[in-house]
Amino acid sequence: MKKYKLLLFIGGLVFLPFLIGAKSGDYENKPNIIFIYTDDLRYDGVGFNGNPQALTPMLDRMAKKSLRFHQANVVFSLCSPSRASLLTGRYGSAIGVLELGSDLNGNELSIAQYLKEAGYHTGMSGKWHIGKTPVAAGFDFSVFFRSNGTYYGRTINDEGNVLKVEKHCDLYCVERSIDFINDAAKKDEPFFLFHNTQLPHMNGELIWDARQETKDRFNEAAMPVPESHLDDLSNKPGYLRSVRNLSQAKVYGYPDKKAIQEHTRDYYAVITEMDEYLGLLFKTIEDLGLKENTYVFFMSDNGWMLGEHGFTSKVLPYRPSTKVSLFVMGPNLEPTDLDHLVLNIDMAPTLLDMAGITLPDNLHGRSIWPLMNGDQMDWRKAFVYEGLGTYGGALPNLSVINQDFRYIETFENSRLEKVVFREFYDQKTDPLELINLIGSEKVMSKVSEAQKLISEHRKTVLQQ
Numbered sequence: 001m002k003k004y005k006l007l008l009f010i011g012g013l014v015f016l017p018f019l020i021g022a023k024s025g026d027y028e029n030k031p032n033i034i035f036i037y038t039d040d041l042r043y044d045g046v047g048f049n050g051n052p053q054a055l056t057p058m059l060d061r062m063a064k065k066s067l068r069f070h071q072a073n074v075v076f077s078l079c080s081p082s083r084a085s086l087l088t089g090r091y092g093s094a095i096g097v098l099e100l101g102s103d104l105n106g107n108e109l110s111i112a113q114y115l116k117e118a119g120y121h122t123g124m125s126g127k128w129h130i131g132k133t134p135v136a137a138g139f140d141f142s143v144f145f146r147s148n149g150t151y152y153g154r155t156i157n158d159e160g161n162v163l164k165v166e167k168h169c170d171l172y173c174v175e176r177s178i179d180f181i182n183d184a185a186k187k188d189e190p191f192f193l194f195h196n197t198q199l200p201h202m203n204g205e206l207i208w209d210a211r212q213e214t215k216d217r218f219n220e221a222a223m224p225v226p227e228s229h230l231d232d233l234s235n236k237p238g239y240l241r242s243v244r245n246l247s248q249a250k251v252y253g254y255p256d257k258k259a260i261q262e263h264t265r266d267y268y269a270v271i272t273e274m275d276e277y278l279g280l281l282f283k284t285i286e287d288l289g290l291k292e293n294t295y296v297f298f299m300s301d302n303g304w305m306l307g308e309h310g311f312t313s314k315v316l317p318y319r320p321s322t323k324v325s326l327f328v329m330g331p332n333l334e335p336t337d338l339d340h341l342v343l344n345i346d347m348a349p350t351l352l353d354m355a356g357i358t359l360p361d362n363l364h365g366r367s368i369w370p371l372m373n374g375d376q377m378d379w380r381k382a383f384v385y386e387g388l389g390t391y392g393g394a395l396p397n398l399s400v401i402n403q404d405f406r407y408i409e410t411f412e413n414s415r416l417e418k419v420v421f422r423e424f425y426d427q428k429t430d431p432l433e434l435i436n437l438i439g440s441e442k443v444m445s446k447v448s449e450a451q452k453l454i455s456e457h458r459k460t461v462l463q464q
Helices: 013-021 057-064 079-088 111-117 169-184 244-251 257-287 344-354 441-462
Strands: 032-038 067-073 121-128 141-146 154-158 161-165 191-196 294-300 326-329 336-343 382-387 397-402 405-411 419-426
Touching: 032 257, 032 344, 057 257, 057 294, 057 326, 079 111, 079 344, 111 121, 111 191, 111 344, 121 169, 141 169, 154 169, 169 191, 169 257, 257 294, 294 344, 336 344, 336 382, 382 441, 397 441, 405 441, 419 441
Parallel strands: 032 191, 032 294, 067 336, 121 141, 121 191
Antiparallel strands: 067 326, 141 154, 154 161, 294 326, 382 397, 397 405, 405 419
16 A cells, blocks of 8 residues: 555644634524444444344434435544544544554544534543543543543543542443533533443453442343354455454354354444433433434444454454444424444534534545435445554455445555455345355446446545
8 A cells, every 4th residue: 555645634733723713703603412322333223223132222212203315424434543533534544543442643623623623611521532632632621531441440531530430430431421411511512422332342451340239130031043143254355264353252242143143232222221321411412402403313333243253342444343223302303213434534524514614625524414414415335444444463454335235455565556355245035144246247247337436436545
């Protein structure tokens, strides 16, 4: 892969106030924005997406009042890259974040910096997984823990004070988000809260440590087992036989059906506890009467595999890994189900658009604000997934994903000079992604179409 140059903001950082200040004075018409970003929550890990085994009553109630996007994806399914892309509206390869804990390139700006310049009071609470501090990324208020670890007894940086917090880290951060909202509601300026959960990510010992009474609410024998859990991977790239997704799954007892069901029960249990804690946040929004001028977004940083193809975890470019939930609740939004192909890189331009901020021209995502307002517009039909990090022994890959097919190119190394394996799955007839149609004459035109999109992505994103 050629070394790429970073795209610069118009006029450079010094002219940022000039770019957005013209629209920053009319605070009364700027909406409050709360963005909830969960961790490792797969699309069907919640009741509102049709899973009768998931117990998420509060999220189900909120989703029922919201715009629900059923084709939302992330552009790289890993914690740090996903969060960095959401904060900037740009691909990880362009901003320097393809690995866990890596940091944004020096001249990258986050949505918090733009919103702050436009008169917003900005707050961040919960998991933080990029190098610089939340304050350096534009947040006035920050209560955060880094990366992943124990649920209880977690070290949390609370407004500069480092504390060891005995209660669940997500509960503590929800309570501090509530403090932020209560304080922000008294101010004249609008506010932006970026609330990040640890759940349903595993704890530091790689278990889902839910309370026993929560686990007891689930019937383990009723937990789903993917039809593809015994996949022999014969039509997939060879490196998958040694990748962490498979080796760690074996540690958990996969592909044994009972092991998958027990694991799934534990996963659903921590999602239920997440739902419980977030319920306190939603109640505060309602109690303060903020619904008239507050938009609430709910999304996940990536999906999660629970035995599909024998795998655990994320990163790999398959549907359970890339597809996530997304709903938006707010004034004048009618509850609606939408099938637009929406991405985490669309969130930054959306929030800036909602705040009346001129969008930088280097964003890779698009604002969904017109879609939220019911506008008819030409929307993307496909996107490129960047599987370019090294986490878990994955080989670099670029994929084209749309509602009809998923085309994956796996490369020999990070130079991206040689494709060593290709995959093509019909998303309509083969949603389990079991039948690799590469070589079939009937998909040749679609493969060619996908290859053009990858070529364009390499020119416009990777080689900049």
